[in-house]
């Protein structure tokens with residue numbers, strides 16, 4: 001295990017978060033006192049940074065801000081909780097508890113995230129502890145779901161698909177456990193665990209007392225599916241299968257999506273593949289990558305602190321050599337692989353073990369009842385009779401897995417009864433659409449996203465119908481700001497919030513998630529955006545070459561052709 005030493009010497013002052021982490025007593029801060037303070041629905045700014053490591057964000061209902069300001073009231077504070085769910089797997093019993101807790105302690109909805117887990121929104125301060133304790137009864141936690149640590153580990157959602165899927169899932173779980181912080185702060189604060197006898201000094205062998213410079217994300221993919229968006233991860237493992245057996249992984253490092261408008265020093269970046277390792281070396285490589293980033297990541301500027309910038313600054317050659325030095329072995333040359341798809345396999349499938357699984361489309365991952373479609377009620381009813389479990393997919397959908405032959409008709413009937421029989425019969429665009437949460441809960445949103453996606457899709461679907469493209473798989477991803485939570489820079493149509501009702505439009509990513517898109521127009525309304533995309537879709541229908549996908553078509557045509565008169569245009 002590595003030393004926990006922190007960073008090379010630097011002349012610049014450390015960012016405020018570094019000081020805070022250092023003096024937080026391993027993520028405790030003064031949270032217990034803040035929680036006991038009934039005079040406010042909030043907690044202090046410092047503690048709000050620390051709760052992230054416990055999977056909690058302090059938010060406020062932004063729809064109510066103006067009204068509350070007028071009435072001289074404090075903001076409508078509430079928390080968001082993100083569950084830790086490696087590989088997106090949860091039992092039916094765990095699902096039922098989350099469903100109930102969302103009603104009793106949250107805003108009554110569950111949100112499936114782009115990293116295969118649940119979020120609960122609208123939790124008042126007094127409800128946080130009972131919520132976490134309720135989750136604990138079914139062995140769910142939210143440790144390290146946010147914060148400057150390794151986040152929820154992603155993996156293909158259906159382990160029964162093959163023995164390789166099962167093995168990869170087990171490794172993802174093992175990686176998640178391995179990279180968990182060791183502090184007992186979460187257990188003490190939320191689960192009332194007694195302080196360790198004698199109060200021995202805690203150790204964070206992997207992270208050290210100030211954890212990582214920034215968040216860190218790990219994912220496992222099994223080609224040909226790139227469902228986890230492997231190249232957007234800080235650390236990615238690409239399964240290499242030979243003669244039906246898992247031979248090991250190609251290792252990819254330095255992916256990331258986030259950027260800031262108008263700051264050219266921030267940018268989305270695809271991960272670099274640096275070589276091949278056998279399965280037994282996954283944790284050792286993970287440790288070497290994480291500790292290299294721990295020691296060399298930029299702790300002076302949080303906008304420059306992700307692994308992608310460490311690699312950009314020092315070079316991939318340097319990074320690989322440092323990782324090999326720490327791991328104590330050299331990576332073998334990367335092995336051939338090919339990604340061809342990214343979308344979920346909707347509908348019914350027979351798994352290798354003979355059971356069935358059903359992948360259900362959930363628009364923007366929001367589980368709620370919107371009659372005539374009652375998704376929340378349907379999933380609850382399914383969970384009550386289901387003997388298998390649920391899998392959350394990286395595209396904000398849910399798979400009901402481990403269904404027996406006998407139960408299959410029951411589950412079909414429940415879906416039909418709740419108005420969901422046609423849920424998977426949607427346009428190819430909709431089935432490939434993601435949107436981040438944005439307003440009203442996200443404090444960073446510059447524009448709507450989850451709430452703006454449905455009307456936008458409807459407008460574009462009219463165009464698709466007219467062009468005969470309704471069933472074509474075209475990826476579209478929307479966000480309310482440039483942080484990139486729905487990985488919009490990897491969508492064939494990327495829509496990124498810039499200001500209220502204004503978005504940047506990106507085109508030309510490769511459908512399989514292996515090429516970033518490019519900025520096409522800046523700051524347009526959704527209506528203008530539809531006007532801009534409509535002729536491109538029409539042209540695509542008429543001029544595409546056999547098998548050509550929309551992103552490739554855009555790259556070959558509209559992205560290279562001069563345009564006049566141009567809407568405010570700037571190169572990526």
Ligand code: SRM
Pocket residue numbers: 057059080082112113114115116117119145151152214215217232255256257258259306365396435436437438441442443444483484485486487
């Ligand atoms: Fe994210 C911050 C939601 C996946 C990049 N993200 C946030 C916060 C917590 C806002 C905040 O810091 O106050 C958002 C909470 C909104 C809300 O009300 O719930 C938020 N991010 C989400 C989720 C829920 C979007 C969704 O609709 O599914 C996803 C939760 C994932 C999970 O389960 O862990 C989510 N966020 C992502 C992804 C995609 C991914 O990880 O695969 C990215 C891009 C990949 C990356 O990290 O580069 C992403 N989120 C960010 C960033 C920019 C980070 C950066 O270093 O560039 C921020 C802002 C920040 O960290 O300062 C952010």
Ligand code: SF4
Pocket residue numbers: 436437438439442443444445446449479480481482483484485486
């Ligand atoms: Fe919030 Fe921006 Fe992430 Fe959307 S992309 S959830 S607006 S931080």
